[in-house]
Amino acid sequence: MKRKSITSRDVAHLAGVSQSAVSRSFSQASSVSEKTRKKVMDAARQLGYRPNTIARSLITRSSRTIAVVTYSLQNPFYAYLLEKASRFLQEQGYHLLLFFAPKNGDFDMVVDDLIRSQVEGVLMLAITLNQHQAKEVADFGIPVVIINRTVEYSGISQVGSDNYQGGYWAGRYLASQGCQRIAYLAGIPESTTNRQREEGFKAGLATEGQTCFAYDVGYYRYDEACDATRRLFSTRRPETMPDALFAANDLMAIAGMETLRDELHLSVPEGVSVIGFDDMAMSAWPSHSLTTLQQPVEQMIVKATELLLNHISHPEAPPEQIILPVTPKIRRSTRPVGNPPIYNRGDK
Amino acid sequence: MKRKSITSRDVAHLAGVSQSAVSRSFSQASSVSEKTRKKVMDAARQLGYRPNTIARSLITRSSRTIAVVTYSLQNPFYAYLLEKASRFLQEQGYHLLLFFAPKNGDFDMVVDDLIRSQVEGVLMLAITLNQHQAKEVADFGIPVVIINRTVEYSGISQVGSDNYQGGYWAGRYLASQGCQRIAYLAGIPESTTNRQREEGFKAGLATEGQTCFAYDVGYYRYDEACDATRRLFSTRRPETMPDALFAANDLMAIAGMETLRDELHLSVPEGVSVIGFDDMAMSAWPSHSLTTLQQPVEQMIVKATELLLNHISHPEAPPEQIILPVTPKIRRSTRPVGNPPIYNRGDK
DNA sequence: CTGAAAGCGCTAACAT
């Protein structure tokens, strides 16, 4: 980038005004006469001048940039969150710096990078900062809002949905429907989302006098969830085989269904009822038609971005934790109430 | 952002060295004695100092930032492209500024914003710049690489895959398999990807003496593709109903299959063969098992980012157009060769 | 190897 750029000085020369007149002309509410502004704008157009955002940021000490940190876009739910949030922030005149959390877990570098970049705020999508990292960002005075994950550090704002309630609904619904052997397919075990969904689920089962029949871990990933499903249903004896599956997110629920149907030759919902969590767009597609707990994406984004913007303009505003309700979406991956399970495992 | 930040001056004071010594200590290959560097680093740690990237960019005239412009992440294929590209660039030490092209098509503002941001390069995912916009960016001296879309402006580098060849394969394969009435489900009609795929497709059909039996437009979107499929198959007379469908991308192909199976009660592949384009992760899932043309994502990203980085370091390097081969993935959405089509439209 | 000094391109008082 050694290309010499056109500066406000150049424009000033050509327009025959002072350099600050140029600056003023390009800032919204500054006192410039229409005449000078016009002269400046003409000269600017002629030279192809653009104000240098970096120089402006340096002096105003505001980058108008927000960092969005995410881990993976493999899960369409997060791609959706990202797009929504980005568009919103972009409309508010912010720039978006995108960071992916490294797969190797070297998150400290990202945090460091974040801080150096002078971003005015950080939006985290389902990323857990540890204590130390969270404090580092907070101590630096950068507002952070975490979406869909929580962190044990009260200094940070978080918005998520009611995972416990969702899990509770799933557990209770399956049990009340006559499912007898209900399995749980966990996300990342130590994640708060997973823990809350799991606890809620167990509490829901308990209302019907049941406990979790089987448990495996899919780490919120498609392929891992396929494996876990195989393990969960790897028995030949019907009495040890689950007749329902609650997965901690939709991606895993769909992986479960695919594996059940295609590999294990078990039918959904006749043989096994399946419930997910999130309600991604594709969960509603006919081939999946997944019963799930819908997270209010729109609301989450609105709340999170509002919160972030508010923290930016009012640094002393106390952190908030917002929990939004989830909505059960009953589709065709669960049996209608009362129907007994039917096994029809193929023999090939 | 009125929070007063710790500057290199503060660190210099504490460490008892000059401000430039601090600067040197934080830049990789600068002549500083280990002793001074240590003093500086200690002081820096103590104060929680981070070099201000903005100030650095201003003076070095290099922001180490690349803009990624995309239109939508609704299509998982693009989410995947974005993640791959971002991670790669991030590993190269670049920051990523993410821009979404506004839905209302007001792309000029984004272009302007891009330029002001002093990004060193622009990576466009499936976004068409018009002549004027392309020139604007190029004239400013910012290298641009467009992935998976082409633009009629020779001053810009582009990397895509062989759309014509892919379309050709699809057309020829379906025709040679015995399909008689092959329909085309177009993406955005005027997009180059669509035009090339369509032309190749027709050429492929022609080798078997066929022409495109029916045509409709899905704009590369799921819901639009469902509608288009309904229109395409809205006949009662078997001889006017297509027996195969080639969609310009996987998302539409899947939409087609879903609609065919669930609404129209036509089976795939027995009643209708379906081929897509892209090979998204989910296309391989059992429930879709979509025959498609695989784009070499990994390669596309590698080539595109290499090209971009190269243009950044060698501004005079001429633009290149790279076309990568696609690979047919034959799955279960197409009939094995020779099997005659079977209609089994349900009557509900 | 290190410090002093001169800016990068812009905004924001401060005068006029």
Place this chain on the structure above:
DNA sequence: ATGTTAGCGCTTTCAG
């Protein structure tokens, strides 16, 4: 309303 001046926090000559 406009020009002048002083930096924003840093890198980079240039001396020493």
